[in-house]
Amino acid sequence: MVARSRVQAHLNDHVVRLMQCRRCPRMQSTPVSGGAIVSDVMLIGQAPGPREPVLQKPFAHTAGRTLFQWFEKFCGLAESTVRSTGTDRVPAPDEIRNCSSWMNDEIKILRPRLIIPVGRLAIAQFIECTKLEKVIGCKFCVHRAGHTFDLIPLPHPSGASPWPKISPGKQLTERAMRQVACHPAIAALTGFERSLSRAKSKKTRRN
Numbered sequence: 665m666v667a668r669s670r671v672q673a674h675l676n677d678h679v680v681r682l683m684q685c686r687r688c689p690r691m692q693s694t695p696v697s698g699g700a701i702v703s704d705v706m707l708i709g710q711a712p713g714p715r716e717p718v719l720q721k722p723f724a725h726t727a728g729r730t731l732f733q734w735f736e737k738f739c740g741l742a743e744s745t746v747r748s749t750g751t752d753r754v755p756a757p758d759e760i761r762n763c764s765s766w767m768n769d770e771i772k773i774l775r776p777r778l779i780i781p782v783g784r785l786a787i788a789q790f791i792e793c794t795k796l797e798k799v800i801g802c803k804f805c806v807h808r809a810g811h812t813f814d815l816i817p818l819p820h821p822s823g824a825s826p827w828p829k830i831s832p833g834k835q836l837t838e839r840a841m842r843q844v845a846c847h848p849a850i851a852a853l854t855g856f857e858r859s860l861s862r863a864k865s866k867k868t869r870r871n
């Protein structure tokens with residue numbers, strides 16, 4: 665419990681400093697954060713679209729809707745639970761370089777069991793990604809920022825890319841989501857969501 669509160673304090677401080685970051689002069693918006701959420705799972709996206717800074721949350725629009733539908737279908741997880749995993753962003757090449765220390769710091773603080781990079785740019789921060797076909801549907805063991813974790817890449821769910829909707833991308837995306845659903849860090853989230861809904865239904869019965 666004490667260890668968790670120390671992690672939470674470090675993460676709070678990290679997010680406060682991240683929100684003040686203005687290292688990239690061409691970055692149009694201020695950083696977007698889903699909050700300082702301690703989790704065993706990190707979901708890593710790409711540069712935020714135009715809606716995210718306004719709504720002040722990552723994966724806020726259509727691509728996010730598709731992503732959360734995948735999690736609901738394969739893992740039985742509600743959007744609110746998926747949002748309780750950490751999120752980050754991976755913008756243009758020089759910005760990726762500028763931003764990598766933030767991501768490394770977040771990995772050092774959270775020491776996640778599972779990282780899910782979403783889209784080619786995010787995947788390429790961890791492993792070689794010449795073709796999505798070579799990495800989607802596979803699980804990797806990756807070492808970064810002094811920590812070793814599992815990596816399960818997902819394609820970008822943006823409506824602009826047909827890759828996850830047509831063969832072989834559709835089957836590979838389904839395989840990747842089954843691997844995500846089976847991962848112990850996700851199983852822990854599913855268990856948490858079940859106990860939450862049991863507690864809610866008990867409360868409703870009492871009222």
Ligand code: SF4
Pocket residue numbers: 682685686687688691694695755759762763766
């Ligand atoms: S992209 Fe990263 S490094 Fe650049 S300003 Fe935003 S938070 Fe800072």
